[in-house]
Amino acid sequence: MVVVVVVVVVVVDVDGRGRERRSDCGYDFAVHVAVAVHVRVNAHVNAHAHAPTSLFVEPLRIDAAAMTAHPPHVVDVDVVVIGAGVVGLACAAALAPHHDVVVIERHRRAGTETSSRNSGVIHAGLHYPPGSRKARACVEGRRRLYAYAAARGIPHRRTGKLVLAVERSEVPSLQAIEERARANGVEELTWLDRDALAAREPELRAALSLHVGESGIVDAHALMDALKADARDAGARFVFGHTVVALEPAAHELQVLARDERHEESVVRARVVVNAAGHGADRIASACGVDVDARGWRQHPWVGRYFGLSASAPRPIMPLVYPMPAVGGLGVHLTRDLGGQTLAGPDASPLERLADGTWPPLDVDLTLRDAFARGVARYLPRLRAEHLTPAYAGVRPKLRADGSFADFVIDETPRGVVHLLGIESPGLTASLALAAEVSELVAVRG
Numbered sequence: 217m218v219v220v221v222v223v224v225v226v227v228v229d230v231d232g233r234g235r236e237r238r239s240d241c242g243y244d245f246a247v248h249v250a251v252a253v254h255v256r257v258n259a260h261v262n263a264h265a266h267a268p269t270s271l272f273v274e275p276l277r278i279d280a281a282a283m284t285a286h287p288p289h290v291v292d293v294d295v296v297v298i299g300a301g302v303v304g305l306a307c308a309a310a311l312a313p314h315h316d317v318v319v320i321e322r323h324r325r326a327g328t329e330t331s332s333r334n335s336g337v338i339h340a341g342l343h344y345p346p347g348s349r350k351a352r353a354c355v356e357g358r359r360r361l362y363a364y365a366a367a368r369g370i371p372h373r374r375t376g377k378l379v380l381a382v383e384r385s386e387v388p389s390l391q392a393i394e395e396r397a398r399a400n401g402v403e404e405l406t407w408l409d410r411d412a413l414a415a416r417e418p419e420l421r422a423a424l425s426l427h428v429g430e431s432g433i434v435d436a437h438a439l440m441d442a443l444k445a446d447a448r449d450a451g452a453r454f455v456f457g458h459t460v461v462a463l464e465p466a467a468h469e470l471q472v473l474a475r476d477e478r479h480e481e482s483v484v485r486a487r488v489v490v491n492a493a494g495h496g497a498d499r500i501a502s503a504c505g506v507d508v509d510a511r512g513w514r515q516h517p518w519v520g521r522y523f524g525l526s527a528s529a530p531r532p533i534m535p536l537v538y539p540m541p542a543v544g545g546l547g548v549h550l551t552r553d554l555g556g557q558t559l560a561g562p563d564a565s566p567l568e569r570l571a572d573g574t575w576p577p578l579d580v581d582l583t584l585r586d587a588f589a590r591g592v593a594r595y596l597p598r599l600r601a602e603h604l605t606p607a608y609a610g611v612r613p614k615l616r617a618d619g620s621f622a623d624f625v626i627d628e629t630p631r632g633v634v635h636l637l638g639i640e641s642p643g644l645t646a647s648l649a650l651a652a653e654v655s656e657l658v659a660v661r662g
């Protein structure tokens with residue numbers, strides 16, 4: 217039996233530009249006015265058995281009387297973007313001026329997963345093999361990000377950063393980083409020997425260091441707010457609190473099945489689907505028939521934890537100070553955010569799932585404090601464990617279980633479904649470049 221439930225979401229709250237919005241429980245519903253026809257089915261939705269089932273998201277001014285006078289009609293969209301992290305938002309902002317876009321996000325607001333649990337560093341492009349998508353997207357994304365942040369008034373600073381060969385034995389590795397950086401198009405690279413570093417940074421010690429002028433910091437939340445506003449201003453609509461659970465090819469389009477918090481199921485029909493689901497991206501790929509193990513697309517969570525430095529802690533003058541990279545990450549480094557808080561981290565280790573497949577709580581355990589302090593004290597000798605307070609943790613979606621290098625994946629399989637997988641660091645820096653690549657792929661679809 218099929219029960220049709222009509223749900224009306226009226227969005228109020230007028231912002232400065234006279235748009236209809238609503239702040240609901242502290243989150244921003246970016247849909248103008250959504251009229252959703254939910255089709256509840258007792259068993260799993262079978263698009264063929266129940267065709268045509270649709271979620272109709274229709275921008276219109278509406279009140280109760282208008283509702284009955286103008287029943288909703290079907291509006292198939294051009295593009296569904298799954299996931300409202302920084303990458304999905306950047307894709308929506310790039311696509312919305314040219315296509316009818318709906319973004320589906322499982323949480324009640326944008327950017328609550330990896331995009332808000334990172335270091336907020338604009339990476340220069342030092343660490344990725346020349347020619348890789350990571351290298352290209354980092355360098356191109358960094359250029360785009362500085363320009364976008366300046367144009368949109370997003371808080372950011374081009375701080376530069378220091379990479380340290382703490383011991384002489386690490387010097388060849390730092391020299392290799394410099395060569396790779398130049399090959400990737402990083403230009404502002406300056407060597408500092410031990411004395412030059414001591415003159416500039418009395419708290420730091422290293423045998424040799426590399427100053428990188430292009431690195432910086434951005435307010436990731438302000439970036440996501442700007443991207444969401446740009447997408448919305450160009451007509452994109454946002455459906456929060458809906459998890460995409462299936463994706464099926466139909467005659468001339470794709471049917472995206474989403475389930476809300478009350479387990480009501482809806483279907484959006486789209487010509488193209490962009491899978492920017494972060495940690496959920498491999499599940500979405502599996503859901504449309506891709507053998508993720510055969511393709512090397514299974515994502516492995518690697519946690520990165522941070523400690524905050526207390527007010528009495530020694531600290532460098534430069535906000536960004538990195539040792540040599542470690543397996544799975546960039547080594548326990550120091551970053552100072554735009555509010556002046558200095559953080560040590562993240563470390564990098566595989567995250568063991570619980571028996572039911574979910575993640576354990578991402579608490580930062582005090583037992584790690586000594587190891588963090590020892591790591592940082594190698595180059596900031598006056599740092600003690602007592603200077604460190606547990607902060608937060610983020611999780612990287614890695615394509616290799618052992619944490620070794622794997623490139624970002626952007627791939628269209630099957631036709632019309634564009635997947636982004638393994639979008640770990642430098643995904644924040646690269647977001648605008650990844651979105652430009654996705655946008656080109658979608659444009660080819662006509």
Ligand SMILES: Cc1cc2nc3c(=O)[nH]c(=O)nc-3n(C[C@H](O)[C@H](O)[C@H](O)COP(=O)(O)OP(=O)(O)OC[C@H]3O[C@@H](n4cnc5c(N)ncnc54)[C@H](O)[C@@H]3O)c2cc1C
Pocket residue numbers: 298299300301302303304305320321322323326327328329330331332333334335336337338339458459460461492493494495496497500519520521562609610611612639640641642643644645646
């Ligand atoms: C510890 C750490 C430090 C980092 N530091 C930096 C840094 O300094 N600089 C840098 O450039 N990068 C950094 N990164 C990387 C950067 O944070 C990520 O690459 C980037 O945020 C990924 O964005 P995303 O949109 O792909 O993923 P996410 O932010 O995870 O967004 C994916 C969204 O998809 C949604 N979703 C998932 N499944 C579904 C579904 N089935 N239906 C609907 N919605 C779904 C999720 O709820 C989520 O909101 C760091 C990452 C980590 C973990």
